[in-house]
Amino acid sequence: MPRVVDHQQRRREIAAAVWKLAASKGLESVTMRQVAATAGVSLRQVQYYFGNRDQLLLQSLRLLNERSTESARARIEPAADSMGPKELARAILLESMPLDAQRREQLLVHIAYFVRALSDDALAAALRTPDGVDAGELELLLAGLIDEGAASGPLPAGAALKEAEMLLALAFSIGADTLAGLRTIEQALATLDHQLDRLFG
Incomplete structure (x- = not known):
């Protein structure tokens, strides 16, 4: 057969x-x-x-x-229901950090694509978010958590989404720094937690 x-x-x-x-x-x-x-x-x-x-x-x-x-x-x-907004936001952001072999490989591959897109117009065009497309699901999820748990209360319209975008960019950037040996994973996590404390208290 x-x-x-x-x-x-x-x-x-x-x-x-x-x-x-x-x-x-x-x-x-x-x-x-x-x-x-x-x-x-x-x-x-x-x-x-x-x-x-x-x-x-x-x-x-x-x-x-x-x-x-x-x-x-x-x-x-499995643990999401027991997490508050800050803890859940942190868990989501940790997925961009090289905390194990799989996430390390994912980050390395994404960096490889990013570097190639700098000099490859076709690849850059394929990776670029088209004008008029709504923010990604992850940004919207984080923005909702920020609005729900922000220490200062709900943010002005659109502000939570900008904060979410900055958090995701930060997680990617400091994760990449750890791969290059520019900071330790402990330093990277401390920076991320500092930003979360600023938002959520």
């Missing part, structure tokens, strides 16, 4: 090879042949699932974001 192939799982296995290469050597190292060799599949399979290199890079990023969301929910949701 022929073996049934789980196509979504196969896509993720190939994407995981992209993540591994990008995290260790940057996106320049990601060729179709290198990905096939790293994933242990044929070049034809990589082409079958992703078409060309541009699609391979973009779809692998989308799959990484899906995996990141699934992992974050698995870590946060």
